[in-house]
Amino acid sequence: MEGTTLMAKREKTPEEIFADQFVEAIQPKSVEDVENGLKRIFGPIFESLLKGELEAHLGYESNDHGPKSTTNRRNGSTKKILKSTAGEIPIKSPRDRDGTFNSKLIPKRTTDISGLESKVMAMYAKGMSQRDITEIIDDMYGFQLSAAQISIITDSAAEEYIKWQERPLKKMYAFMFVDCLYVSVRTEYETKKHAIYTIVTYDLEGRKDILGLWIAETENKNQWLQIFDELKRRGVEDVGFISMDGLPGLEDAARSIFPNAVVQRCIVHLVRNSIKYIPSKFRKEFANNLKLLYKAPNKKVALLELEKFKERWEEYPGAVNVWASNWTHVEQLYNYTEPIRKIMYTTNTIESINSSFRKVTKKGAFPTEKSVFKILFLRVLELYDKWMDKSYPNWPVILNQLLLIEGLGTRVEKYIQFE
Numbered sequence: 046m047e048g049t050t051l052m053a054k055r056e057k058t059p060e061e062i063f064a065d066q067f068v069e070a071i072q073p074k075s076v077e078d079v080e081n082g083l084k085r086i087f088g089p090i091f092e093s094l095l096k097g098e099l100e101a102h103l104g105y106e107s108n109d110h111g112p113k114s115t116t117n118r119r120n121g122s123t124k125k126i127l128k129s130t131a132g133e134i135p136i137k138s139p140r141d142r143d144g145t146f147n148s149k150l151i152p153k154r155t156t157d158i159s160g161l162e163s164k165v166m167a168m169y170a171k172g173m174s175q176r177d178i179t180e181i182i183d184d185m186y187g188f189q190l191s192a193a194q195i196s197i198i199t200d201s202a203a204e205e206y207i208k209w210q211e212r213p214l215k216k217m218y219a220f221m222f223v224d225c226l227y228v229s230v231r232t233e234y235e236t237k238k239h240a241i242y243t244i245v246t247y248d249l250e251g252r253k254d255i256l257g258l259w260i261a262e263t264e265n266k267n268q269w270l271q272i273f274d275e276l277k278r279r280g281v282e283d284v285g286f287i288s289m290d291g292l293p294g295l296e297d298a299a300r301s302i303f304p305n306a307v308v309q310r311c312i313v314h315l316v317r318n319s320i321k322y323i324p325s326k327f328r329k330e331f332a333n334n335l336k337l338l339y340k341a342p343n344k345k346v347a348l349l350e351l352e353k354f355k356e357r358w359e360e361y362p363g364a365v366n367v368w369a370s371n372w373t374h375v376e377q378l379y380n381y382t383e384p385i386r387k388i389m390y391t392t393n394t395i396e397s398i399n400s401s402f403r404k405v406t407k408k409g410a411f412p413t414e415k416s417v418f419k420i421l422f423l424r425v426l427e428l429y430d431k432w433m434d435k436s437y438p439n440w441p442v443i444l445n446q447l448l449l450i451e452g453l454g455t456r457v458e459k460y461i462q463f464e
Contacts, residue, residue, distance in 0.1 A: 091190050095148055095374065099139045102146045117143045120343035181443050206422040210257050214276060217283040217460035218246040219447060220388055222395040223299075224290065224311070225264045226402060228417055229410035236410045241262040241402070241421065242272055245395055247388065249461055251440030255398070255425050266294030272303035283456055285447065288389055290314040291371065305456065310374035312339050312390045313413075315367055322363035331358065338368065365390050380448045384439065401428060 089304045096107075105113055122137040140146065147153050170340050225240045242259040256276060261268050269292075284306040287299050316335055334354055343346035351372065358365050368375065378386045388394065405424055411417045437443065448454040 060380070064118060070244060090358070091137075095136075096139050098148050099141060099146050103141065117141050117145065145446065189420040206418060209425075212279070214256060214280045215248050216280060217285070217456070218248055218281065219251075219285045219444075219457070220247040220394075221284045221287045221306075222246070222289075223269065223287065223295075224395045224399065225398050226406075228406045230414060230417060231410045231412055237262065239414070239417070240268075241269065241417070243395070243398065243402075244272070244276070245398055247394075247437055248455065249444070251436030251443065253394075253435075253437070255428070258425075260423055264292060266292060266298045269295055270301065272298060277302055283460065285453055285457065286385075286389060288395075291318070307377070307453070309377060309389050310371050311395070312375075313396055315371055315375075319364040319367035322361050322367075323358075331364070334358070335368075339375055339378065341379075342383075344376060347375065347379060381450070384443050385446055388437065388443070398428065 099119065100107065103113075103117055103119070104115060105111075107119065118141065120140040120142045122139045125136050125138040127134040127136060129186070136146075149412070222245045224243055224245075226243070227238045227240055229236050230239045240261050240263055242261070244254055244256040244366040246254050248254065257272075259272055281303075284303045286309055287303065287306045288309045288311045289295050289299065290311050291314060299306060299308055306398060316332065319335070320328055320331060334350075334357060338347055341350055351368070354368065355365055378389060381389070401424060403419055405420050406417070411420075444457075447457050
């Protein structure tokens with residue numbers, strides 16, 4: 046043609062086809078779209094990996110026309126159905142004539158590849174960055190997952206999170222611990238701290254659970270009131286003890302929904318609020334003195350230790366006042382036996398969970414609230430694995446002591462019938 050060069054329409058490479066499919070897949074509109082997106086992504090990936098493994102097994106590339114060191118050749122492919130968390134994924138698995146090829150990634154008679162997805166989920170739950178996950182998957186399997194691909198895999202937990210957050214709850218919990226931790230979330234114009242509301246419980250069998258996660262820009266009594274009301278709508282009728290911080294109005298909010306609960310000021314928060322007034326070089330001694338207060342064998346000894354505490358730390362009135370003004374809550378501990386007091390201290394219960402959460406939230410700001418929920422929910426699932434079939438140590442002893450408490454005992458006995 047004069048002045049014109051006609052070019053034949055070039056066929057797209059497998060990589061370009063995959064890229065097109067991926068761009069389409071990362072724009073899901075529903076859970077079904079996410080699942081279909083996962084299938085379109087992983088199908089080509091696993092076919093490519095199997096072809097690469099067969100090439101390494103044969104010792105020559107598919108377009109190599111030179112002399113071969115083996116008589117074994119490619120022999121087409123067979124259809125194989127892989128099982129993943131997104132459902133069944135059909136692929137074409139390559140064969141060799143001699144039948145000696147056996148993939149290490151997907152061995153013969155193996156069809157379940159959800160392990161790859163679970164590995165990505167586990168690494169994400171441990172707070173690994175998407176770059177770290179990409180490098181590890183590359184080392185393990187020989188291919189890279191992009192940040193968007195990792196996001197799609199972890200997004201597959203979104204439906205499970207919604208079910209978990211809305212699940213029916215038990216009618217009564219023996220102990221409930223409420224607390225907030227803060228994470229950074231990027232908004233359109235700035236990065237702001239958001240409060241993550243967490244509720245941890247022990248049920249009447251001594252089993253630990255996290256009832257839910259909620260997010261708001263600040264911690265306030267109205268938000269807690271809505272959360273307590275939600276718990277009631279999900280089936281909670283009664284609570285034995287509720288441990289909380291000193292947020293104004295929080296105790297009233299709890300009592301308005303669960304009027305029979307014993308509300309206990311969280312010892313951890315008292316320690317934290319008071320120790321900030323103490324110079325760092327004295328904090329170890331200060332913390333040891335505090336244990337003599339809230340771990341005394343009885344109320345009389347606790348009062349004696351309080352007087353010693355006031356005298357020793359009188360030059361730090363801010364620290365002393367935290368305990369003096371909240372002493373009625375500390376005294377209340379001694380209305381109960383030592384095993385029950387030990388649970389109410391909350392040092393191990395709520396702080397260990399918050400510590401676990403902070404490990405995956407400390408690396409920087411989150412792009413959305415959804416991304417916060419995603420990583421914390423995956424962390425919750427990891428905690429559930431650790432808690433599986435475990436109850437609080439010597440729970441039968443504690444349960445019997447709960448039954449002997451006037452007023453509470455009859456309520457516990459009533460609800461034990463429902464367990």
